[in-house]
Amino acid sequence: MEYNELVERFEMGEEFQFYYKNDSYWISQNEEEYFLTRERDSFSQSFESARELFANGKIADKTILELWDNIVI
Template identity: 65%
Template structure:
């Protein structure tokens, strides 16, 4: 999947599970916002919009775009 497709589909309300360095992460949404969650300890970052999640969300100090080549869906 291309990064742009992920961004578009999350904007539509789809949720995704992915792995980065063998750790599970989730992008999820509900009526209150969008969430980036690390599976092992449920550490969650919350955002008002999908755009904000992709701009401000961080994994090891990097955005999802910066890590995209290392992400497994």
């Protein structure tokens, strides 16, 4: 999957699990917020939009796009 496809599908309501450095993460949403969550300890970041999640959500101080080549979906 390409990064742009992930963003588009997430904006349409799909949720995704992915792995970065042996940690599992989820990008998910409810009716009011969008979340980037590390499964191991349930550490979660919340955002008002999908675009904000992809622009400001951080893993190891980097965005999903910056880490994309090291992410496994």
